Amino acid sequence: xxxxxxxxxxxxxxxxxxxxxxxxxxxxxxxxxxxxxxxxxxxxxxxxxxxxxxxxxxxxxxxxxxxxxxxxxxxxxxxxxxxxxxxxxxxxxxxxxxxxxxxxxxxxxxxxxxxxxxxxxxxxxxxxxxxxxxxxxxxxxxxxxxxxxxxxxxxxxxxxxxxxxxxxxxxxxxxxx
Amino acid sequence: xxxxxxxxxxxxxxxxxxxxxxxxxxxxxxxxxxxxxxxxxxxxxxxxxxxxxxxxxxxxxxxxxxxxxxxxxxxxxxxxxxxxxxxxxxxxxxxxxxxxxxxxxxxxxxxxxxxxxxxxxxxxxxxxxxxxxxxxxxxxxxxxxxxxxxxxxxxxxxxxxxxxxxxxxxxxxxxxxxxxxxxxxxxxxxxxxxxxxxxxxxxxxxxxxxxxxxxxxxxxxxxxxxxxxxxxxxxxxxxxxxxxxxxxxxxxxxxxxxxxxx
Numbered sequence: 227x228x229x230x231x232x233x234x235x236x237x238x239x240x241x242x243x244x245x246x247x248x249x250x251x252x253x254x255x256x257x258x259x260x261x262x263x264x265x266x267x268x269x270x271x272x273x274x275x276x277x278x279x280x281x282x283x284x285x286x287x288x289x290x291x292x293x294x295x296x297x298x299x300x301x302x303x304x305x306x307x308x309x310x311x312x313x314x315x316x317x318x319x320x321x322x323x324x325x326x327x328x329x330x331x332x333x334x335x336x337x338x339x340x341x342x343x344x345x346x347x348x349x350x351x352x353x354x355x356x357x358x359x360x361x362x363x364x365x366x367x368x369x370x371x372x373x374x375x376x377x378x379x380x381x382x383x384x385x386x387x388x389x390x391x392x393x394x395x396x397x398x399x400x401x402x403x
Numbered sequence: 404x405x406x407x408x409x410x411x412x413x414x415x416x417x418x419x420x421x422x423x424x425x426x427x428x429x430x431x432x433x434x435x436x437x438x439x440x441x442x443x444x445x446x447x448x449x450x451x452x453x454x455x456x457x458x459x460x461x462x463x464x465x466x467x468x469x470x471x472x473x474x475x476x477x478x479x480x481x482x483x484x485x486x487x488x489x490x491x492x493x494x495x496x497x498x499x500x501x502x503x504x505x506x507x508x509x510x511x512x513x514x515x516x517x518x519x520x521x522x523x524x525x526x527x528x529x530x531x532x533x534x535x536x537x538x539x540x541x542x543x544x545x546x547x548x549x550x551x552x553x554x555x556x557x558x559x560x561x562x563x564x565x566x567x568x569x570x571x572x573x574x575x576x577x578x579x580x581x582x583x584x585x586x587x588x589x590x591x592x593x594x595x596x597x598x599x600x601x602x603x604x605x606x607x608x609x610x611x612x613x614x615x616x617x618x619x620x621x622x623x624x625x626x627x628x629x630x631x632x633x634x635x636x637x638x639x640x641x642x643x644x645x646x647x648x649x650x651x652x653x654x655x656x657x658x659x660x661x662x663x664x665x
């Protein structure tokens with residue numbers, strides 16, 4: 227017999243699975259890590275009884291679970307995170323056609339942000355959510371979202387190319403975690 | 404268009420280009436459903452089975468569970484527990500029921516994250532038990548504070564079920580969570596409360612400040628958090644209860660209890 231949460235889970239995966247995977251990918255830089263994170267977040271979400279679990283609420287839960295996993299991981303990897311820019315050039319730099327472009331790859335820079343800043347940036351500028359929408363998904367106040375967006379944009383400003391003159395990025399798996 | 408707007412547009416364009424260029428790995432729906440089902444079943448078994456005893460509490464405030472690190476602490480209550488109140492085995496509750504039943508329908512939310520709004524107080528009209536939190540009126544910053552969570556049957560009929568013995572506790576600053584424990588947990592124990600009877604669970608909260616992201620999902624905040632600044636705060640308790648009559652799970656949230664850090 228089909229269960230209500232089965233139906234919500236299935237519908238979420240079918241209709242929003244790719245969006246969730248791409249959200250996780252932008253936060254991790256790895257297609258495989260993203261898939262594992264999404265799958266784990268889905269189990270966390272649907273493995274706990276919840277009241278009135280609608281599709282939007284389920285998606286919000288999954289996104290929070292993904293973000294918390296990223297935060298948890300970044301805390302564990304904190305030491306490496308602080309020094310890796312001193313020891314390695316991001317793979318995406320080497321893959322661009324324009325070798326003279328000294329700016330760091332923007333998407334890689336997003337992943338260098340604090341996870342909650344990165345999540346706000348991705349939800350606001352990739353998923354096109356409003357500030358209130360981001361706040362609702364992440365369960366934080368709109369004021370906190372504005373602060374994270376402001377801090378995140380400031381940190382990214384040197385890597386943003388308003389004219390769009392840089393070559394488009396290709397592929398995703400080449401970007402290291 | 405301002406430079407700020409151009410930057411935002413460029414950022415959106417590059418994020419979309421990067422995301423679109425990736426090829427997401429397919430999500431295994433069957434694996435998700437199977438693992439979720441197993442996790443729910445394990446959770447329900449823990450709640451319903453628990454210690455396996457049905458405890459009849461015969462006196463108001465007659466039973467106090469002292470909790471430390473999720474284990475039974477000292478039983479510091481009066482003598483009612485010893486007065487023959489431990490009763491028959493808990494009723495069998497089939498664990499293989501269709502999960503579309505009341506367990507799903509009545510299940511409630513978990514502890515809000517640090518930085519999130521507090522959970523709304525449970526409407527007494529819809530809950531079988533009332534929960535009240537007792538904390539000292541004045542506390543010092545950066546300390547551990549004992550908290551009593553009093554679960555009372557304010558109704559007119561006896562309530563029986565299974566209760567998790569470790570309450571969830573949260574501290575809020577003007578409605579925003581600034582410290583929290585993990586979700587309600589611990590062993591589930593059979594419980595029977597006649598009208599007017601109550602049960603006291605013990606926990607502790609920390610007068611420390613966490614922010615969003617300070618805790619991984621389902622876990623308590625880190626121990627190295629900064630102390631709360633002096634001022635007025637609120638505290639709330641969450642208790643998980645599984646009602647035998649309706650086979651429904653409830654997460655009962657107490658009203659906010661004010662206290663001062665000074």
